[in-house]
Amino acid sequence: MDRFLQDPEGEKLLTEHNRALEAAEALRGTPFKPKMTRDELLKQFKYWQRTNKEHSRRQSSGSAVHVSFAIPIYPPCLAPLEGLKKVMLKDLLLETHHRGSYILVRSITQAESMGAVMAIVEDEEKDAISLRMLNEKLRCQDGCVDKGQILLVKEPYLTSMSDTEYVVRVDHVSDIMFIPFFDEMVPSAWRERIPEHETSQWMARDWLSMGNEYLNRGKFYSATECYSKGLECSPTEEEKHYLLYYRGLAFFQVDEWDASLRDLDAVPPGPKSDKALRGKAQTLYRLRRFRESCDQFTKLCKKNPEDVSARNDFREAIARLVEQKKGIYNFSKMQEKASKTHPPLLDHATWIGPVTVSQTESQGRGLFTTEAVKVGDLLVCEKAFAYATEHHSRPRWSSTLHVNTETRTTARGGQLALASLIIEKICKTPSLEAAITNLHSNGFRQVSTGLVDGKPVVDTFQVARIISLNSFGSPTSSRGDHIHDARDASGSPGRLHNCGTWPYASMINHSCMSNAHYAFIGDMMIIRAATDIPANTELTIWYLLPAPENRPMDFRHWGFECSCTICVDIKATEPHVLEMRVRQHAQIAMALKKSSEYSRSRAEVLIDRLTETYRRPLEQVLRLGLWEPLILIAGVYDSLMQQDEAREAVVQALAAVGFVIEGGVEGPLVVKKWGLAMDNLVIAWIILWRTLLGVAPESAKQAARYARMAYLICVGEEESFDATYGMNFKVAHEPVEEGEVEGWVV
Numbered sequence: 113m114d115r116f117l118q119d120p121e122g123e124k125l126l127t128e129h130n131r132a133l134e135a136a137e138a139l140r141g142t143p144f145k146p147k148m149t150r151d152e153l154l155k156q157f158k159y160w161q162r163t164n165k166e167h168s169r170r171q172s173s174g175s176a177v178h179v180s181f182a183i184p185i186y187p188p189c190l191a192p193l194e195g196l197k198k199v200m201l202k203d204l205l206l207e208t209h210h211r212g213s214y215i216l217v218r219s220i221t222q223a224e225s226m227g228a229v230m231a232i233v234e235d236e237e238k239d240a241i242s243l244r245m246l247n248e249k250l251r252c253q254d255g256c257v258d259k260g261q262i263l264l265v266k267e268p269y270l271t272s273m274s275d276t277e278y279v280v281r282v283d284h285v286s287d288i289m290f291i292p293f294f295d296e297m298v299p300s301a302w303r304e305r306i307p308e309h310e311t312s313q314w315m316a317r318d319w320l321s322m323g324n325e326y327l328n329r330g331k332f333y334s335a336t337e338c339y340s341k342g343l344e345c346s347p348t349e350e351e352k353h354y355l356l357y358y359r360g361l362a363f364f365q366v367d368e369w370d371a372s373l374r375d376l377d378a379v380p381p382g383p384k385s386d387k388a389l390r391g392k393a394q395t396l397y398r399l400r401r402f403r404e405s406c407d408q409f410t411k412l413c414k415k416n417p418e419d420v421s422a423r424n425d426f427r428e429a430i431a432r433l434v435e436q437k438k439g440i441y442n443f444s445k446m447q448e449k450a451s452k453t454h455p456p457l458l459d460h461a462t463w464i465g466p467v468t469v470s471q472t473e474s475q476g477r478g479l480f481t482t483e484a485v486k487v488g489d490l491l492v493c494e495k496a497f498a499y500a501t502e503h504h505s506r507p508r509w510s511s512t513l514h515v516n517t518e519t520r521t522t523a524r525g526g527q528l529a530l531a532s533l534i535i536e537k538i539c540k541t542p543s544l545e546a547a548i549t550n551l552h553s554n555g556f557r558q559v560s561t562g563l564v565d566g567k568p569v570v571d572t573f574q575v576a577r578i579i580s581l582n583s584f585g586s587p588t589s590s591r592g593d594h595i596h597d598a599r600d601a602s603g604s605p606g607r608l609h610n611c612g613t614w615p616y617a618s619m620i621n622h623s624c625m626s627n628a629h630y631a632f633i634g635d636m637m638i639i640r641a642a643t644d645i646p647a648n649t650e651l652t653i654w655y656l657l658p659a660p661e662n663r664p665m666d667f668r669h670w671g672f673e674c675s676c677t678i679c680v681d682i683k684a685t686e687p688h689v690l691e692m693r694v695r696q697h698a699q700i701a702m703a704l705k706k707s708s709e710y711s712r713s714r715a716e717v718l719i720d721r722l723t724e725t726y727r728r729p730l731e732q733v734l735r736l737g738l739w740e741p742l743i744l745i746a747g748v749y750d751s752l753m754q755q756d757e758a759r760e761a762v763v764q765a766l767a768a769v770g771f772v773i774e775g776g777v778e779g780p781l782v783v784k785k786w787g788l789a790m791d792n793l794v795i796a797w798i799i800l801w802r803t804l805l806g807v808a809p810e811s812a813k814q815a816a817r818y819a820r821m822a823y824l825i826c827v828g829e830e831e832s833f834d835a836t837y838g839m840n841f842k843v844a845h846e847p848v849e850e851g852e853v854e855g856w857v858v
């Protein structure tokens with residue numbers, strides 16, 4: 113799960129924000145009296161633009177923190193336009209949501225992105241005000257709000273932004289409508305381009321050529337509006353053919369897959385029929401409906417066997433279908449692509465393995481096995497619904513702090529960017545909405561769904577809540593993270609942190625005694641069994657890594673307390689014992705930093721004492737706090753070639769986290785039961801391999817196989833194992849093959 117943690121500045125900011133909210137509350141219902149004239153507003157806007165540019169520069173140098181607040185939540189407008197009454201800016205009341213009303217305004221500046229999108233707008237009476245729109249880049253329209261753009265704000269919310277200024281604030285994308293210049297609502301004074309009397313005479317072919325003009329200029333939304341007007345003007349069959357084809361194409365260009373498919377499906381026969389068929393196949397591919405996409409490609413390739421480009425696309429669609437149906441992936445290629453692409457969005461299908469969503473007894477829905485699976489088996493390989501990244505050369509998230517007054521939490525990072533992507537995707541393709549709105553929202557009251565004024569109603573606050581409970585933080589690849597962790601045991605920060613939503617994986621509940629493990633290659637999540645799991649068993653993962661210091665784990669963010677045996681035991685342990693464990697951890701690490709035999713003996717004694725603090729038998733409660741110290745000391749013995757001591761420490765470490773192992777030196781090495789997929793698990797097996805090499809070569813080979821299995825679980829694939837760890841398994845007489853070890857050596 114997402115590990116964007118609480119920010120220490122959060123409490124202070126929350127208190128300041130709550131004070132500002134109280135002050136605002138006192139103004140509720142007061143008539144709006146602008147504090148600035150229109151000219152002053154424009155002057156101030158220019159000043160903002162300048163400081164905003166400065167701010168962006170400082171942000172990229174990491175010295176400024178941009179704070180965004182989630183105001184008290186409010187639902188989006190559910191009323192269709194015809195049920196709303198037009199009001200003027202002067203009619204608005206402060207700190208009030210004007211339910212049942214709308215304002216029609218025109219932008220008198222180019223919009224500027226300042227956390228949210230800001231523009232100065234005027235109404236027909238030339239009163240001006242700032243308009244603040246949440247959606248980062250307004251991707252739902254042709255790029256941004258140009259000067260002169262006419263906007264309609266449903267149920268506007270007037271609020272104070274500072275001591276000097278008021279804004280109309282729009283948090284829900286569906287509350288704002290972009291009005292085309294030719295719409296009959298547009299007052300004649302605002303019709304700068306083509307006067308009403310002229311467009312009212314237009315025929316379908318005029319709209320078609322105007323649409324094509326926009327299409328050629330890349331103004332796809334404006335183009336769709338013209339084609340729609342054309343379709344309303346009793347077009348001939350031929351005109352209808354072109355209007356539908358080009359509108360489908362324009363929708364395709366802006367990722368509106370539902371609309372694109374609807375239009376391309378309805379194109380009457382004509383010169384563009386083959387292109388429409390091709391468009392349909394491609395749209396179905398984008399909708400991840402690979403079977404239907406393949407059917408369309410089959411028809412197309414039959415009609416045009418010489419079309420090489422169609423054949424290539426068909427091949428890709430078949431590859432996706434195989435992934436979707438069989439779960440067969442080329443993980444090496446995926447790793448390579450993820451390492452070379454930014455953002456690392458991979459074009460692969462989701463495969464749902466032998467698992468199903470069912471109701472649990474007390475934890476809502478959960479994911480269950482439908483058949484017995486073996487350790488390492490692939491359970492799910494899921495493409496992200498949405499995935500937000502920041503580029504290392506332009507880090508932005510570390511300087512963005514999101515304060516949520518509702519949950520009293522703060523988060524740095526990409527959750528705002530992720531929300532923006534998800535909202536955009538749902539707005540553009542409403543058929544995808546349920547994948548998000550079905551996710552756990554901890555009782556958030558969902559507004560009624562369906563289209564209003566032809567667009568889906570999207571509740572920004574609902575999406576934000578769902579993201580906070582269901583998004584995952586992710587490295588660009590778990591392999592990269594794995595190598596980084598093993599090289600730098602201090603876990604120093606500074607790595608890229610992406611975040612995304614994987615709806616199917618979001619069905620999995622947490623347990624510290626997890627039996628499944630997830631890893632990432634770009635935006636693909638790979639979930640594998642971390643142990644043998646019988647049929648009809650609930651899968652669990654870690655939302656937070658079990659704390660090695662043995663502090664009680666805090667899952668308040670997700671609204672539950674973990675009831676696994678480890679957590680129950682920690683809660684039953686006296687606080688002074690937990691504190692002692694933390695001290696002992698630090699002392700052991702310190703002792704092992706020194707190279708004397710005395711320090712090692714002291715570390716041994718401290719580990720024994722730490723072991724004694726666990727009262728309940730290992731068979732009943734795992735001892736996660738022993739893992740790190742034992743792996744550390746095993747590594748030290750291994751480097752000193754004290755193989756017996758190293759082996760003993762590793763075997764103890766593995767037992768502490770639930771492994772049941774038989775044999776080794778005497779008899780074949782067998783893992784009877786796999787334990788938890790801890791960090792450094794691969795290294796543990798490599799140390800064991802080395803300690804067995806001289807005394808039990810067959811068991812050593814088995815340990816090497818277990819190292820590979822541990823890698824498969826932790827990294828998601830085993831193809832890159834040799835490149836990562838190959839050097840460790842070379843024995844003295846074997847030459848190292850060129851290019852084999854691009855990784856590193858334990």
Ligand SMILES: C[S@@+](CC[C@H](N)C(=O)[O-])C[C@H]1O[C@@H](n2cnc3c(N)ncnc32)[C@H](O)[C@@H]1O
Nearest residue numbers: 475476477552581582618619620621622670672
């Ligand atoms: C990502 S969702 C998991 C799927 C969820 N159970 C559902 O019905 O959609 C996270 C939510 O599941 C529940 N949950 C997850 N792990 C839990 C656990 N160990 N104990 C109790 N509730 C848990 C909590 O309500 C948590 O906020």
